[in-house]
Amino acid sequence: MNAGFSSLGPGAEFDRIRLVWNRLAQAAEGGGDDCAIVQFGSEKIAISVDSMVEDTHFRVGWLEPGEIGWRAAAAALSDLAAVAASPRGVLVALGLNPEYPEDFSAEIMSGAAAAAKAVHAKIWGGDLFRCDKMMLNVTVVGGIDGKVLRRDGASPGDQLYVTGRLGGPAQALNSFLAKGSPEASARERFARPVPRVAEAKWLRDRGATAMIDISDGLVADAEHLAAASGVKLVVNYEKVPVHPAVENPDAALVGGEEYELLFAVAGESATLSADFRDAFDLDLSCIGRVEQGNGVQVFKGGGAVQIQGGYLHF
Amino acid sequence: MNAGFSSLGPGAEFDRIRLVWNRLAQAAEGGGDDCAIVQFGSEKIAISVDSMVEDTHFRVGWLEPGEIGWRAAAAALSDLAAVAASPRGVLVALGLNPEYPEDFSAEIMSGAAAAAKAVHAKIWGGDLFRCDKMMLNVTVVGGIDGKVLRRDGASPGDQLYVTGRLGGPAQALNSFLAKGSPEASARERFARPVPRVAEAKWLRDRGATAMIDISDGLVADAEHLAAASGVKLVVNYEKVPVHPAVENPDAALVGGEEYELLFAVAGESATLSADFRDAFDLDLSCIGRVEQGNGVQVFKGGGAVQIQGGYLHF
Numbered sequence: 001m002n003a004g005f006s007s008l009g010p011g012a013e014f015d016r017i018r019l020v021w022n023r024l025a026q027a028a029e030g031g032g033d034d035c036a037i038v039q040f041g042s043e044k045i046a047i048s049v050d051s052m053v054e055d056t057h058f059r060v061g062w063l064e065p066g067e068i069g070w071r072a073a074a075a076a077l078s079d080l081a082a083v084a085a086s087p088r089g090v091l092v093a094l095g096l097n098p099e100y101p102e103d104f105s106a107e108i109m110s111g112a113a114a115a116a117k118a119v120h121a122k123i124w125g126g127d128l129f130r131c132d133k134m135m136l137n138v139t140v141v142g143g144i145d146g147k148v149l150r151r152d153g154a155s156p157g158d159q160l161y162v163t164g165r166l167g168g169p170a171q172a173l174n175s176f177l178a179k180g181s182p183e184a185s186a187r188e189r190f191a192r193p194v195p196r197v198a199e200a201k202w203l204r205d206r207g208a209t210a211m212i213d214i215s216d217g218l219v220a221d222a223e224h225l226a227a228a229s230g231v232k233l234v235v236n237y238e239k240v241p242v243h244p245a246v247e248n249p250d251a252a253l254v255g256g257e258e259y260e261l262l263f264a265v266a267g268e269s270a271t272l273s274a275d276f277r278d279a280f281d282l283d284l285s286c287i288g289r290v291e292q293g294n295g296v297q298v299f300k301g302g303g304a305v306q307i308q309g310g311y312l313h314f
Numbered sequence: 315m316n317a318g319f320s321s322l323g324p325g326a327e328f329d330r331i332r333l334v335w336n337r338l339a340q341a342a343e344g345g346g347d348d349c350a351i352v353q354f355g356s357e358k359i360a361i362s363v364d365s366m367v368e369d370t371h372f373r374v375g376w377l378e379p380g381e382i383g384w385r386a387a388a389a390a391l392s393d394l395a396a397v398a399a400s401p402r403g404v405l406v407a408l409g410l411n412p413e414y415p416e417d418f419s420a421e422i423m424s425g426a427a428a429a430a431k432a433v434h435a436k437i438w439g440g441d442l443f444r445c446d447k448m449m450l451n452v453t454v455v456g457g458i459d460g461k462v463l464r465r466d467g468a469s470p471g472d473q474l475y476v477t478g479r480l481g482g483p484a485q486a487l488n489s490f491l492a493k494g495s496p497e498a499s500a501r502e503r504f505a506r507p508v509p510r511v512a513e514a515k516w517l518r519d520r521g522a523t524a525m526i527d528i529s530d531g532l533v534a535d536a537e538h539l540a541a542a543s544g545v546k547l548v549v550n551y552e553k554v555p556v557h558p559a560v561e562n563p564d565a566a567l568v569g570g571e572e573y574e575l576l577f578a579v580a581g582e583s584a585t586l587s588a589d590f591r592d593a594f595d596l597d598l599s600c601i602g603r604v605e606q607g608n609g610v611q612v613f614k615g616g617g618a619v620q621i622q623g624g625y626l627h628f
Contacts, residue, residue: 050441139405
């Protein structure tokens with residue numbers, strides 16, 4: 001989840017967050033998007049906290065300890081990417097059953113440190129505590145060295161894009177849940193997601209108007225962006241880039257924990273995707289457009305598709 | 315616990331922390347004390363994360379939801395006090411069984427916001443996640459507007475002081491554990507600890523050389539300060555200020571979660587305690603002195619006292 005509590009799409013989880021946010025009112029500062037963004041003396045900092053809990057977000061047997069640390073840190077760092085911040089520091093509070101071997105916590109923390117290093121950030125601290133279920137609460141801090149990208153900047157007429165190819169984490173999750181062995185590249189997307197930090201700043205500098213990272217799933221996060229911007233997002237099912245290991249392409253629209261970027265950009269650019277691929281060796285796909293209205297509309301084969309409870313309905 | 319991993323006294327918990335710290339090595343920055351202290355552009359920030367877990371640090375029936383939030387936030391803010399930082403922002407990741415009434419999380423967050431407000435900080439964000447046991451991971455961020463007080467500045471010849479009167483939280487805890495009803499003022503010390511933020515800055519400006527907040531207990535935290543400073547701390551049992559509700563005064567030396575300040579100050583000052591009381595309406599007691607050597611020595615009735623496993627042995 002996010003540091004900010006507002007600008008959320010529909011759903012019971014988000015209703016609860018809205019309730020908390022309304023209660024805090026004047027006691028809160030900087031909220032609204034994936035990160036809080038606050039003026040700190042002469043600097044502007046972005047900060048967010050993200051939790052990853054055993055049996056809710058992962059099972060211990062699925063991942064190596066280092067991957068558990070990497071994944072939790074990368075997920076949190078992705079919130080900094082979403083506002084085009086530059087990561088600086090990571091704090092990891094790690095709850096662990098004391099029966100794990102002593103080296104286990106060090107392996108997890110090393111994985112988190114590797115994810116931090118990959119985006120030029122350092123470990124600024126941590127906490128170890130006893131907990132029956134393993135859990136990681138990761139706080140990330142970044143600097144803002146340019147325009148802040150928020151969720152609320154999309155306008156009718158903008159084009160809608162997404163980075164990468166989606167559905168890999170969901171495919172891996174399904175394999176894990178079926179006691180199978182995920183296809184290697186799908187497993188990698190699940191176990192070692194990559195926060196798109198440099199990509200986000202590049203896209204900001206090329207006219208992105210609103211951005212969010214895909215943690216809840218493409219359509220669910222599109223709902224958040226649509227709500228924040230006060231617009232309707234129209235998504236073409238056939239244009240959503242699907243990870244090659246995915247069996248059911250619906251996974252690309254509803255699967256979470258992608259940590260790819262969904263964003264709007266003003267006007268049309270014939271070369272944006274090609275330039276992006278040159279720079280980052282990563283797909284960039286135009287998947288739809290921004291219109292007047294509200295919510296998210298998915299079209300498949302010319303007809304509207306309903307998505308409810310994380311599933312597609314035709 | 316603390317953002318930093320070094321400068322710790324003896325103990326298995328701290329061995330584990332040292333192991334993690336050594337593994338991180340170059341991937342870490344800013345550690346060493348209660349907080350990480352890092353240069354952020356032109357600003358210096360202090361940051362720390364602290365966890366509070368149901369059945370490890372509290373039981374739900376002991377506290378009102380608002381007190382649970384206050385206590386977790388105050389404990390974390392106390393780490394900022396220990397380095398004489400000025401709190402600015404608080405992020406609360408709250409893990410909760412979804413069966414709690416919807417308003418419960420809002421009450422907890424409001425309590426955390428009240429603790430933040432009491433030291434002029436704001437809520438910068440949060441996270442709600444499902445968890446069988448209730449838990450709060452609180453990240454605190456502060457600014458440094460003067461000299462940083464660390465644990466490592468004590469020198470032989472310094473006097474050793476402590477704020478407040480100790481043992482109240484331990485007394486309340488014992489009553490809770492015995493299914494009793496704690497005396498009101500002891501309960502207040504347990505349920506609504508006060509981070510000594512303004513007091514720490516006042517003491518820094520009057521020559522404090524090293525400081526720590528008492529979260530593990532007076533003697534245990536004195537061990538940390540002694541180890542960091544490379545000195546011996548001599549404590550006079552009879553001079554340790556005891557909370558009036560305390561039945562066994564040992565509680566003042568071994569009871570944790572005080573969030574009072576233990577510090578060294580150079581030379582003797584006849585008026586320091588009186589001036590402090592005038593400023594803050596709070597006790598300030600000289601409880602011993604700093605000598606060459608290492609570790610902590612407690613004298614009671616002229617004889618040395620041993621403290622093992624959180625208990626006093628004669």
